[in-house]
Amino acid sequence: MSLKHRLRDVGAQLLWSSGLTRPSRAGRDRLNIVTFHRVLPDPAASPLPHLAVTPDFLRNALRFFAQHYTCLTLSEAAKRFFDGDQPARPLLAVTFDDGRKDNFLHGVPALRAAGIRATFFVPAGRVDDTTPLWHDELGWLARHLLEEGQGDLLGSLAGRAELADRGVHAVVQHAKGLPGPERESLLTFLRQRTGGISLPQWEGPMPWSELRQLMHEGYEIGSHSLSHDVLLDRLGADQRAEVFESKRLLEENLNTEVKSFCFPTGEYDATTLGEIREAGYQCAVTTRPGSNSRDSDPYELLRHDIQGERNRVAAGAVHVPVLAWRLSDFPGTAR
Ligand SMILES: [Zn+2]
Incomplete structure (x- = not known):
């Protein structure tokens, strides 16, 4: 472990011991949202390993969330938060982006074990399409x-x-x-x-049958656009279709109201925000880091990107004080 990381861990431990980064104090009157993408036994197998955590890491992080927070789906947590509710344990929503099938295979068992219902953001036009995003x-x-x-x-x-x-x-x-x-x-x-490359068996989307099962178990399915295109006018995106049609497609296939939206790659502009409101979503999440206050815009919510490699002390283990520091918005956060 590098000296930088060792110093970070000592700092995190001091803050944790002092109580400054304890969720009961740091998370008071805040809405915390955490982001995961892939859950893979071997993150290095993915060409984008910074978007993956191991099932062990996820299990440990979820245990920490379940212990210290009131964990709800994003639309439930956002509604309670902006309605002024302040539960004894602060509100937290766990979200997964991209709707890949490793989420169902490795993520859902960990969520069930922790008793946490998460929100999955799905590119609605790609559910039946096995080519990668x-x-x-x-x-x-x-x-x-x-x-x-x-x-x-x-x-x-x-x-x-x-x-x-x-x-x-x-x-x-x-x-x-x-x-x-x-x-x-x-x-x-x-x-x-x-000449085309062969992809591993775990590369691909969760099918409608799995999304329906998640719905029935109380998880939330949100829109992550239709195609995962970058939603910016200057790049020529068909924003209206991506925002409206994805909602319609998910609602038709899942027979439920779709309330939350996640901007693909975290990019959006004034047009995107206008379309999101008009389409009737109740909230939307960005990739900008931080937690949210009551003054935050429900359509530009901040999220903590929880990446395994930055928070891990040993294979699979979570360094609780470091994780708590990251979630706390305390200055000099443990990045
Ligand atoms: Zn995405």
């Missing part, structure tokens, strides 16, 4: 090319040579800023260039 596919293709020593190709395609050295994450970040058709051309070129 664009950022995952780009991740797989970029990793393949980097492993084959063809990083220069990635760099020259993007017109940015430095991408060749900065790895998969940098390539995906770069593609986020491209207009949809350009992003699609990049993917098409890379698919042809690699």
Whole structure:
């Protein structure tokens, strides 16, 4: 463990012992929302490992949440919070983005064990589609090319040579800023260039049958747009369809009202916010870090991104004082 991390852990322990980062104090009158993406026994198997936690890590984090917070689905927690409710244990909502099938396989058993009902944000137009979401596919293709020593190709395609050295994450970040058709051309070129790559069995969406089962168990399904396109006018996104049609499709297939929305890749603009309100969603979440106050806008809620590697002391174990510090908004937060 690096010196930086050791100092962080000592600082976190001091704050925890002093009580400053205890949820009962730090989380008072705050709405906390945490973000997970994938749950994989081996996060390194994913080209975007920073988006994955292990089932063990998840179990431990959920145990901490269940012990210290009133855990509800996002729309329930947001409603109670903005209605002025203040339970003895502060409100917290656990959310999972992208609706991938590892969530059902590895995440749901941990949620059931902890007695926590989470919210799953699903790209509604991709439930029946087994090809990966664009950022995952780009991740797989970029990793393949980097492993084959063809990083220069990635760099020259993007017109940015430095991408060749900065790895998969940098390539995906770069593609986020491209207009949809350009992003699609990049993917098409890379698919042809690699001749197609085989993907592991766990890559793919949760089918409607699993989403329905989650609904019946009291979990919430929210919209994560139709296609996971980046919802920005300047990139040419069809925002109205992504916002309205995804809600309609989920409601039709799940026979329930869809109340929450999650901005794909965390990007949005004034048009997105207008469409979200008009479509009748009750709340929306961003990827900006932090907890929410009563003055927060329910359509631009902050979330804590809980990533295993930053909070783990040993395989699977959660460092409680570090996790509490991250959730506390206390200055110098443990990033
Ligand atoms: Zn997403």
